[in-house]
Amino acid sequence: MSSTSGSATTPPASSDTIVRSKGKSRTGLYAVIAVVVVIVIVLAAGYAAGWFKSSGSTKSSTGTCTGPTPAVLSGAGSTLVAPLMDQWSASYTASTVGYSAVGSGSGINDITSKTVDFGASDAPLNPAQRAAIPSPGVVTIPESIGAAVPIYNLPGISGHLKFTGQILAEIYLGDMTNWNNSALQAINPGVSLPVASIVVVHRSDGSGTTFAWSSFLSASNSTWKTTLGHSTTINWPVGVGAKGNSGVTETVQSTVDAIGYVDINYALTNGVAFGAVQNPAGNYIVANLTNIASAVKDSNVVFPSPTGDWYNVTVENAPGAEDYPISTLTYLFVYKDLGAAYGSSFSLGTAENLVNFLLWIVGPTGQSYSAPLYYVPLASAAVTYDTNTINSITYNGAAIPTCVPS
């Protein structure tokens, strides 16, 4: 071989090099190949074990009716209702329900862009958002009731600190910067407030809880009303932003002298101190299921038509003596005609799955999970209203057969 070429030195050297180094580099090569093979085997074994298959496909039966083949439903939005929604997803076995707690703002965006089957928000659609929703439009379904409470981290203080809307607005405006200010002290006699600056915590993402909170502050303080307004996102003048109800809870829990606002579920489940808020009747109310429910009842809210304008629906500042002032409904948005909205990729079976799920969560079984998780169950009038709304959802113009599991 080497005698055909002119130079006798290079080819033998390189061929020797090939042979020699091929021998030496084999160890590294083998090690690397071994790792790759192991990964492939694990994935293959997983595939065989059914890791990558979706859940089973047996039809559910509830005795009198036969349900559709289980489908996957996806929803996104409010973090306020997330613990309840997660409980519903886990307990409802007739479909696979996946819920992403990305915040009410994202939830509204997602349903507008038709990337989810239902959107969840504690803020109703504002006129601009309603206009942005493509045909055939969505129906608004209030599925639960929560409340925003002020939470704080003041180690030396026990019980529930009292707040007024005016004080809370001043804190969040940055006008009130110390815990031991006179206004707060005046309504909390006998409590030794720390000499420390208030660490304000608010939401960094678009939030229905922010909508409820800022609505209350707007009603309590004219400066807030004219400069910051009420919306799912606010131009916060001061404070640290945290993502989601859980982010605010965690930030307040780990920062001394902090104040934040979260749904009562988060405060109670995680043992965070929360305050009493003064209602229009002048009483300082510590939120609980009873006074939130009475607030909803006393506000005599009239639901508009399901496809109508819900922007002015509010259960805040109810007139009753014992009503909690920062109560809030929380809504689901679903397209009115599922076939027309999503097209052929959304089958009748999936539509049945969705409608059955919605009926289940507003029905007795779904609502029975509310109270243990510190959400207020819907009153019977609201349940009737919602059932009618859900039954009005069509698929390509035709009614959707229902078969709700128990």
Added chain:
Amino acid sequence: MTARSGRALRRKIFSHSMTVLSGAAVVVVMIPLFWIIYECVLLGGSHLTLNYFTQGTPTACSTISCNAGGGLGLIQGSAVVVGLATLYAVPVGIAAAVFAVEYGGERGLARALSMSADVLSGVPSIVVGVFVYVLVLYFDRSLVFSVFSGSLALGAIMLPIVMRTTEEALRTVPHSVREAALALGMARWKISLRIVFISALPGVLTGVLLSIARAVGEAAPLLILDNTNLHFISLNYPSESMSLSIYLWALTPYKNWTNLAWETALVLLIFVLVLSLASRLVLSRLSRKWKA
């Protein structure tokens, strides 16, 4: 002692102190790595059991239930999205690198391709996520939030890594090998594939492994494209993943989710560090060999 030797002494002392300072710099620089490993082991390892690899994601602790759960769903989600990305990135990256080395010449086209890969690797990962968002939105709205688009973004991040590592591995093969084979009348493509590429295979494989290590740790594009706690269903739905779940659960008050986040951080850290270390060791041994 003259003035000159006094100055000399000062210079010596100064030099010694600078040596000490630079040594201190090395120690300070290594501290965060060991600290992070320590915290992950402490906070993640204390609860880590084999359940992590067999159980799925639990619902958040509530007054009704508080399961510890496990990371199986997370591992599946990450495996699918990164596996899919590898399927795109590796063939394209290797082909592009072979093209650059074989047909690109020493300058011009080859340099342009290398520069393109460097350009792509300099893009922040969140911008890659935004790009895929805009792209997929244009073609098919329903696929925007899905494992599929997440894998597109991760593939775009992995591609330049695979391409550049393959290219450098191919270039370390000496020309004499190629010339010898050519002189024997071997077909050009056979030379590229059977001789040059096979010789460079360890380098290529380490590039693949490094890109996998990088992709499995990326959360920013998934935050936009694959943001959910839904377990893996199919490619057109979003799915949970290890890297993103750490971010989503970092600030929650729910103990079972926080524990799971630490365990996931530990598992992810070990996986990435082992892959990186092993790849670099093989690569450095290889490059040292070829340089000799």
Added chain:
Amino acid sequence: MTRGNPFPPRSLRPIHRAPKWGDRIFFGLTLLGALGLASVIIAMVVSLVHGALPAFYQINFDSFLFGHIWNPDGCLPPPIGFGPCSYGALPFIVGTLVTSAIALLIAIPLALGAAIFLTQHAPLWMREPVAQIIQLLAAVPSVVYGFWALIVLVPIMATDVNPVLAQNLGWTGLFGGPHNTGLDVLTASLVLSIMTIPTITAISRDAMEAVPRSQKEAAISLGATPWEVTRRAVVPYSRSGIIAGIVLGLGRALGETMAVTMTIGNRDAIPTSLFSQGQTIASLFANEFTEAISPLEIPALIEMALLLLGICLAINIGARLVLARLQLGGRTTTE
């Protein structure tokens, strides 16, 4: 040896007799790969520009670049819209630049010190292992950094470090304002610096190792102490490489998302002190991209992404060109 045989064996025949289809297919396949790489980049530029077009047309670029109020919601009709309708990106540009600058300020002395020690003073058996360990810092995922920083570093900053800094360095005017959260520009910059150190160390090491022995020996023969050798012979020679490494590290810091989002406090305003909460372009995306509701908000965000991309690309390409000319940079491909 077959001498004078008029019919040499097949294996020795000239190359042009080899089958052509194999070469053609090979060329085609590899060309596809190269085109694939190019098309990803082209698709990226085209998509981002297309996405940002509405913002280019409808938002005044000056008010975008220098406006210091980011309030896209204000552009919605009342009663939803509050405040001025403003798409000012300045808070995020400032946030990005400030965090990166402080990160570099912290990272450069440490990284250079480490590189100097590893190339000039460390015993040979120590060099490669320690260098590999430092490189592992670059392999740690950003989320893990952010998580660790959030749970471990932030409380330490809030209770131990910040008060000390405020007390002793308050006179500089940089350490004002409340500092008891630990979620601020300072903490984010600190985490960023940890993430940029490996890049700077690796490239500086390469640059310093490339200094010819003759330079160092000449300095030693003139009576220089080891430090003076480093300062007068090694560093000036490797200066371009070091600067390229710093610039490459800057490029990485500018685009860092997860670790920054988790530590910076997420406030859409220009930071007035190191203890202020802030927001970078990348962290803004993490927080607000998926829920942009006002019509021009996403195009405006994409315009910001293009801005970030442009800066990162210019930095990256510039640094890599310098490194290529110096024939360094083997270590940077995987970061």
